């Protein structure tokens with residue numbers, strides 16, 4: 001048995017329609033706060049789209065504090081951004097390089113053309129969440145994150161010194177060092193990047209359910225992520241990047257990128273900290289570090305979790321005529337009591 005604050009997930013995809021209702025319900029069980037990503041089929045690039053989505057989600061939401069993001073690209077209007085800011089419609093802006101991941105076809109191809117937007121965010125102390133991959137033709141997917149640090153993120157940091165940045169779902173030791181050695185930047189880490197590596201992903205049979213962007217890296221990188229997460233280091237916190245896709249779309253000739261981890265993510269994280277005897281850092285990784293980075297108040301009531309050994313995990317959750325594939329790693333299950 002252990003006691004922790006109700007966790008926060010600072011990076012989640014709820015998607016749209018009845019799928020979002022299904023996924024939000026699962027999120028409500030586990031998280032006191034969720035930061036929701038804007039890459040819908042029609043990305044949330046303006047006030048009209050954001051308002052519509054926001055109202056739908058808030059109507060369905062039961063218990064979590066939902067923080068919204070907008071999809072920042074060259075077509076965003078400054079007037080619209082100001083309107084959304086004044087009315088507190090969004091909490092952070094999300095930057096996707098063009099075609100980096102699911103629904104990023106409206107993403108940014110030249111980061112330098114985004115200067116006026118970065119100034120706006122910096123001036124109003126609005127956080128910028130970044131999918132940090134340099135995506136160009138013939139680039140090796142294993143090198144994308146490192147290249148982004150060198151070619152793009154370094155430029156942003158140099159030119160916008162007070163911009164608050166979250167480097168999302170980091171996967172490499174290079175990103176760990178980069179975040180540690182620069183001011184005003186923190187990083188989220190996912191469950192699956194903490195627990196999997198190239199060997200578990202494609203060293204035996206290929207596991208489409210683990211296919212995601214950024215792609216899962218080797219154990220050297222995995223170890224660096226585990227080490228920094230377990231240490232409770234204040235610049236690193238949990239963002240699941242949980243992204244539901246239907247089973248028929250995952251086990252398919254063109255498997256889409258995304259791991260749906262919401263159902264068991266907290267159980268997996270607690271078990272990781274438990275076996276490494278670092279449960280005293282769980283609140284930091286799951287609640288405190290993220291809230292501190294974003295300047296958010298949090299619910300500091302403690303909740304009890306108990307460990308069930310050799311639990312029978314539900315591999316699939318039925319959704320309409322299809323399923324979602326639940327990500328789980330460990331044999332033991334931590335559940336709130």
Ligand SMILES: [Zn+2]
Nearest residue numbers: 011013037241
């Ligand atoms: Zn994501």
